[in-house]
Amino acid sequence: MSHHRQEEHAILRESDAKDWFYKGEGAANLVLGYSGSSPSLVGKVLRIQKSAKQINLSENGCLVLSDEERLIWRGVGELVKSTSKEAAARAFVQCVMTNYLDSKHIDPGIPIPVFKEFLEAVEMNINSQRPTWRVAASNIDNLCGSALLISDHSIISGAPKSDFCFAVEIKPKCGFLPSSEYIAEANSIKKHVTRFKMHQFLKLHQGEVSQVSGYDPLDLFSGSRDRMLLAITALFTSPQNNFRIFMNGALIYGGLGGGADNNSVLSPKTENAIADLIAASGLQLVSLLELTAEILLRSEILHRLLATQKMDILDIEGAIHLYYNIISQPCSVCKNLSKAEVLHKYSSLHSLPWEESLKIVGDYLIAATAKDCSLMISFRPSEDGHSASNHDTVFSKSSNQSYDYKAYYIDLDLKPLKKMIHYYQLDQKIVNFYKMNQEIQGNVCCSGNGAPTAKH
Ligand SMILES: O=P(O)(O)O[C@@H]1[C@@H](OP(=O)(O)O)[C@H](OP(=O)(O)O)[C@H](O)[C@H](OP(=O)(O)O)[C@H]1OP(=O)(O)O
């Protein structure tokens, strides 16, 4: 079978559970760090899918993609043939995402078999550390049978014990403003205000965040050192689920478990405590943020990520029509349109060749993955005089020290096709809420700074 077979790993059993500790989780996966001594597992994390949504079991109950998804990804044999979610996740990263993002910065992981008893024991050990709202939302899928073994990107392996290693995790979200002609006139604000900013106001209204983040993705993706530093500083100020700092592999700043920030509201005192903790290792907080910007600037990982995000060319307001072409159902968006002119605009999308609909929606899903993935940037002081040959090096003027670094993409999961309807609905909800607040604000005062007042 595939070449990763040569790196066959032992199956994980109940007795192995004690060696794995809780590292973090997102909406779809739970990640464990390894504290045991097996050489093939040291420096690795185990990424386990939770029992929620993600990719569907198709009618035949064996393949992981739906019929339409198999058509979209028909050129990617390994993905279409996958019989487990882990194999599909790996195949998507390995065969699709590496065409757009440099594989130097990607570890697709290796699926390894896990016993149900291992997962049950792990779950017992870690549940008390998980955010309660994540526990309520989902659990480990005990019957999944396999999990992905991936390098732990929060550490630089081989670091001498006395040294420290930092890692910064950033979930940058969408870094461009859409310009699609299919965006309705009434929604043209989308061409001027980032989706991240508009979404913040909806999240505030829904109690998912306690304050609006000052982070502007356009700054992070700008390619300008100063604007990137501005963005990273704003992320530090409002980490939400977009920013974390790890020290020697342990989370020291930012929310555990992703999602809303109600478990990670940090008082200024905590920020100072973190600055002190970092400074104790000889690095000033500001230098850490500067180094992060510098590494992002050099590694070009943001550049490639942005280009991949831009594979969403029609915006969801265009792509949704092609989704209905693919599933061969009447378009529920056009159904609600009246103006002949508008109908005409979208009917051209409905008369596109089938192949083209598949291609555009496939590209949309690839872009969706690129808009939701995270980056892990880790660094440690270089050995005196020479740097490790397998790492790149950056010099920090402010701390007068050079650092070995690495930068990785994490969470490059395939988004399910059936999410297209959700994407459309959420998009409309975000923009409508933003517009509504703008109108309210416009009626109350005319300062017109573009920021809506969120109501509670
Ligand atoms: O739609 P978005 O932009 O809110 O993104 C979702 C994320 O929300 P957030 O980054 O907090 O805004 C969301 O993150 P949280 O659960 O909020 O931490 C997930 O990453 C979700 O992806 P999936 O369901 O795990 O495949 C993400 O869904 P996708 O849109 O990437 O499918």
Ligand SMILES: Nc1ncnc2c1ncn2[C@@H]1O[C@H](COP(=O)(O)OP(=O)(O)OP(=O)(O)O)[C@@H](O)[C@H]1O
């Ligand atoms: N290879 C890795 N090395 C170190 N830490 C990792 C690695 N992969 C994931 N993590 C940690 O685990 C957390 C959850 O992982 P991940 O983002 O893959 O989950 P997810 O459920 O797919 O997220 P999302 O909610 O975005 O869908 C990350 O935010 C990160 O802190």
Ligand SMILES: [Zn+2]
């Ligand atoms: Zn339509």
